[in-house]
Amino acid sequence: MQSEIAAQYRSVLGHFCTGVTVVTGMSADGPVGFACQSFAALSLDPPLVLFCPQRTSRSWAAMASTGSFCVNVLAEDQREVSTVFGRAGADKFAGVAWTPSSTGAPVLDGALTWIDCQVTVVHDAGDHHVVVGEVVELGPTRDAQPLLFYRGRYASHAELDTRGWSGEVLDNLMTWQRQSEWS
Numbered sequence: 001m002q003s004e005i006a007a008q009y010r011s012v013l014g015h016f017c018t019g020v021t022v023v024t025g026m027s028a029d030g031p032v033g034f035a036c037q038s039f040a041a042l043s044l045d046p047p048l049v050l051f052c053p054q055r056t057s058r059s060w061a062a063m064a065s066t067g068s069f070c071v072n073v074l075a076e077d078q079r080e081v082s083t084v085f086g087r088a089g090a091d092k093f094a095g096v097a098w099t100p101s102s103t104g105a106p107v108l109d110g111a112l113t114w115i116d117c118q119v120t121v122v123h124d125a126g127d128h129h130v131v132v133g134e135v136v137e138l139g140p141t142r143d144a145q146p147l148l149f150y151r152g153r154y155a156s157h158a159e160l161d162t163r164g165w166s167g168e169v170l171d172n173l174m175t176w177q178r179q180s181e182w183s
Helices: 003-013 058-064 076-085
Strands: 021-027 030-036 039-044 047-051 068-073 098-100 106-108 113-125 128-138 148-150 153-155
Touching: 021 058, 021 076, 021 106, 030 058, 030 076, 030 106, 047 068, 047 113, 068 106, 068 128, 106 113
Parallel strands: none
Antiparallel strands: 021 030, 021 068, 039 047, 047 128, 068 113, 098 106, 113 128, 148 153
16 A cells, blocks of 8 residues: 555545454464454454454454454553553563463453354455454453543543443344343
C-alpha cells in the first residue's frame, strides 16, 4: 500500500474503537502470545470466533501447529499486559501469571474473560491470516471495564462515554444480550 494511502487507512480505521485481547498458545518451547485487536465473534451455531495475526508473526507461527489458542480479553487495568504482549522479543510470560486452559493454552490472570478454541481453518488475507476457531470453553467474566484502543492509543470507557447510554436494545448484534435474556 502506498505510504499516503496507508496513513489514511490507519487514520480512518483508527476511528473504529476495539477491545484489546492477547491471543495465547503453546509451542514446543513453552507459552507464546501476542496482543491482538483484530478479534471478533463470528458464529453462534457453531460457536466460532476469528482473529487476524500478521503473516510475519513468530508467536502465531509457534502456536499454529498445536491447533488451539486462547483469546484473553483484557480489562482496563491491564494496559501493561497489553504493552508487554504487543512487543516483539523477550519472554512475555516472565512477569505474567497464567494457568492452562483445557487445550493447554495460557489463560492470563486478571483477564476480563477468555475464550478457548480449536483452530478450524486459516485463510491468507493480504499481509495477515484470518484464523477461525471453534469455541471449546468460555471463561467466567470479571466485573471490570474492557481495555479499549481508539485512534492509536488506549482509551477508557469513561473517556468515550460522553453522551451516556440511550437504553436502546440492539437485538441484531451477536454479542449483545437480547432484551428477553435480561434478568
